[in-house]
Amino acid sequence: MNSESTLALRDDALAIFQAGVAAADPYLAVKHGLSVAAGQLAIGLDISDPNPQRRGTWPKIHLIAFGKAACTMAKAAEEAVPASWWAGRGIAVTNAENVTELTHTDVFGAGHPLPDAAGLDAARRIADKVGGAEAGELVLTLVSGGGSALIPCPVAPLSLPEKCAVTSLLLASGADINEINCVRKHLSRLKGGGLARLAAPADLHALILSDVLGDDLSAIASGPTVPDPSTFAEAIAILQHRQIWERLPDPVRNYLQNGALGKIPETPKPNDPIFKNTGHTLIGSNAISLHAAVQKTRQLGYETRIYSERLCGIASEVAAQWFETVVAQPPVDKPTALLAGGETTVRLAGDGLGGRNQEMALAFALATERLKLDADWVFLSGGTDGRDGPTDAAGGRVDAASPMRMRAEGVDPAALLGNNDSYRALQASGDLLITGATGTNVADLQILLLYPKTKD
Numbered sequence: 001m002n003s004e005s006t007l008a009l010r011d012d013a014l015a016i017f018q019a020g021v022a023a024a025d026p027y028l029a030v031k032h033g034l035s036v037a038a039g040q041l042a043i044g045l046d047i048s049d050p051n052p053q054r055r056g057t058w059p060k061i062h063l064i065a066f067g068k069a070a071c072t073m074a075k076a077a078e079e080a081v082p083a084s085w086w087a088g089r090g091i092a093v094t095n096a097e098n099v100t101e102l103t104h105t106d107v108f109g110a111g112h113p114l115p116d117a118a119g120l121d122a123a124r125r126i127a128d129k130v131g132g133a134e135a136g137e138l139v140l141t142l143v144s145g146g147g148s149a150l151i152p153c154p155v156a157p158l159s160l161p162e163k164c165a166v167t168s169l170l171l172a173s174g175a176d177i178n179e180i181n182c183v184r185k186h187l188s189r190l191k192g193g194g195l196a197r198l199a200a201p202a203d204l205h206a207l208i209l210s211d212v213l214g215d216d217l218s219a220i221a222s223g224p225t226v227p228d229p230s231t232f233a234e235a236i237a238i239l240q241h242r243q244i245w246e247r248l249p250d251p252v253r254n255y256l257q258n259g260a261l262g263k264i265p266e267t268p269k270p271n272d273p274i275f276k277n278t279g280h281t282l283i284g285s286n287a288i289s290l291h292a293a294v295q296k297t298r299q300l301g302y303e304t305r306i307y308s309e310r311l312c313g314i315a316s317e318v319a320a321q322w323f324e325t326v327v328a329q330p331p332v333d334k335p336t337a338l339l340a341g342g343e344t345t346v347r348l349a350g351d352g353l354g355g356r357n358q359e360m361a362l363a364f365a366l367a368t369e370r371l372k373l374d375a376d377w378v379f380l381s382g383g384t385d386g387r388d389g390p391t392d393a394a395g396g397r398v399d400a401a402s403p404m405r406m407r408a409e410g411v412d413p414a415a416l417l418g419n420n421d422s423y424r425a426l427q428a429s430g431d432l433l434i435t436g437a438t439g440t441n442v443a444d445l446q447i448l449l450l451y452p453k454t455k456d
Contacts, residue, residue: 006399009378009449013397016296016337016447017433021384023292024440026069026144026209029283030076033207041081041138043205047283054205054279058138062202063090063105064126064195066151067144067221068112068385068441069209070094074105074142087137091129093122093150097387097437113390114167115152120160123153123190130195133202141195141204145211145385145441147221148181153189155255162249163187172348173242176312177212181222182230182238185267186259187252191222192230192267193274199225200274210285211385211441213310213342217280227275228267232259286443289384290341293445302337302449311342311446315356316417318344319363319381322448324371331374332450340446346389352421355389357381357444361396361431362422365403366413376400376451382433385441391423393432395444405429 033044041061045052063086065074070092078090083104090105095112110119133139154163166187170180185192196204204225212219217226236256239245245253258264268274290309297304307325311318326338344356354362360381368377382388382395406413409428416425426432 005376005451006378009376009451010397010399012300013378013380013447013449015300016293017380017382017445019296020289020293020445021438021440023289024209024284024384024442026284026440027072027076029209030073030142030207031080033281033283034077034080036081041085043279043281045279045281047281056138056203058085058136058203060087060137061085062087062129062133062137062139064130064139065090065092065105065142066094066126067147067209068095068098069144069439070142071098071100071102071107072439073144073207073209074102077140077142078102078104091122091126093119093126095146095150098439110150112146112149113171115149115160115164117160119150119152123151126151127153127189127198131198133199135201137202139199139202139204141206141225143206143221143225144209145221145443147224148184148191151190154187155189158187158251158255162252165249166252169244169247170242173244174314174345174347175238175242176345177343178219179238179242181219183235185222185228185230186232186235186256188222190224192228193223193226193272194267195224196226196278197268197274201277203277205279205281207281207283209283209440209442211443213286213312213443215282215285215287225278226280227270227272229269231266232256236260284440284442286341289442289445290339293339293447297337297339302335304337304339306340307338307448308340308342311340311344313344314347315344315360316363319360320367323364323367323373326448327371327373331453333452336450338448341443343443346420348420350419350421352416352419353391353424354420354422355383355391355393355395357383357388357395358391358393358422358426358432359417359420360446361398362413362417362425365398366417368400369403375453378449380433380447381444382435383444384438386435386438392434393423393426394435395433396422396426396431397433398426398431402429402431
């Protein structure tokens with residue numbers, strides 16, 4: 001392996017990842033989407049076209065923001081809208097790493113990925129503020145990834161510990177984000193259109209930074225401002241399919257069963273009149289960031305292809321499949337890049353430390369020891385929020401020598417992968433991707449760079 005070319009590939013992979021993250025800058029997206037002219041607030045309906053707008057003169061504007069980008073988005077809104085238009089102080093809820101002080105907004109740090117008491121308190125404050133909005137006023141809602149966990153507001157009679165138990169079981173089962181959100185929407189006052197129900201009859205408009213593949217608005221932060229097409233019966237089916245139904249707290253099972261029997265009202269559906277005065281703008285997404293990463297890769301001189309726009313599945317299995325696909329192709333004869341965007345899951349089998357991106361990077365490196373790749377290469381998998389699982393790493397960036405560096409430090413990478421301890425393995429080899437909290441969240445990006453094999 002040519003160490004010089006590998007170092008260059010590692011630098012390029014990081015630059016490409018950073019370009020993707022920059023394209024999801026929530027501050028710039030909100031500033032682009034809001035403007036004031038002639039005493040009216042104009043809200044852009046399409047960030048790619050400045051002409052379609054929602055305009056209005058609202059006597060009071062209630063500011064609500066939740067998700068990993070809440071503070072950055074709220075800061076942009078504060079700067080775009082005159083201070084005298086706000087209906088009291090806004091509320092922003094984000095994870096601890098992204099908490100920043102704001103001028104007109106109260107900021108609350110809350111637990112993620114597992115909800116906590118701080119998030120419950122903040123969610124109740126949001127419910128009170130939104131519920132007090134009157135007809136003719138505007139509830140400006142800024143939504144970003146992570147919102148589902150950050151504003152837990154269990155339906156009566158469920159408790160927060162009971163809802164946390166459900167979330168923990170879902171995460172450990174390998175359930176995907178859509179499955180998790182379906183269940184959470186049916187256990188929450190705010191999710192699944194619940195926030196829109198509280199806001200009615202006031203106007204509501206949401207600026208949404210998507211962390212969901214395909215940008216299904218009903219799935220982003222569990223869809224608090226949009227209709228929910230899912231049902232109690234579907235939530236039960238997911239829990240049974242993931243083989244955790246019998247492990248749920250009894251009150252949760254009873255509540256879901258009563259909902260399926262029609263004894264509890266369903267989440268609001270598309271024909272519900274509460275959505276008459278709601279609107280939405282998608283201001284950032286994984287697809288937008290993937291496109292920016294592709295552009296950066298081409299600028300760096302790589303022949304570029306998209307491997308997948310919706311990469312999903314078990315992280316370690318997806319990594320092995322990707323590598324096998326590359327090995328089956330003819331050797332590259334020019335610098336080549338394969339990029340992907342998506343969100344994988346981890347099947348928990350051990351008690352180690354890591355996340356889906358770290359696990360994918362480690363699994364990819366180990367796969368290259370079973371089948372040889374006739375090229376110098378670097379593989380990066382990272383979360384655009386800068387936090388992969390319960391760690392300080394965004395993901396991992398590996399090359400052909402990564403397993404050797406791990407073993408040289410006295411660790412067994414295969415054993416650590418089996419124990420879901422990818423953080424320890426990548427830390428040993430110097431392959432952790434450390435970016436710090438980015439203030440945004442549009443799922444994950446994967447970058448595989450290949451360079452024609454050269455001799456040292």
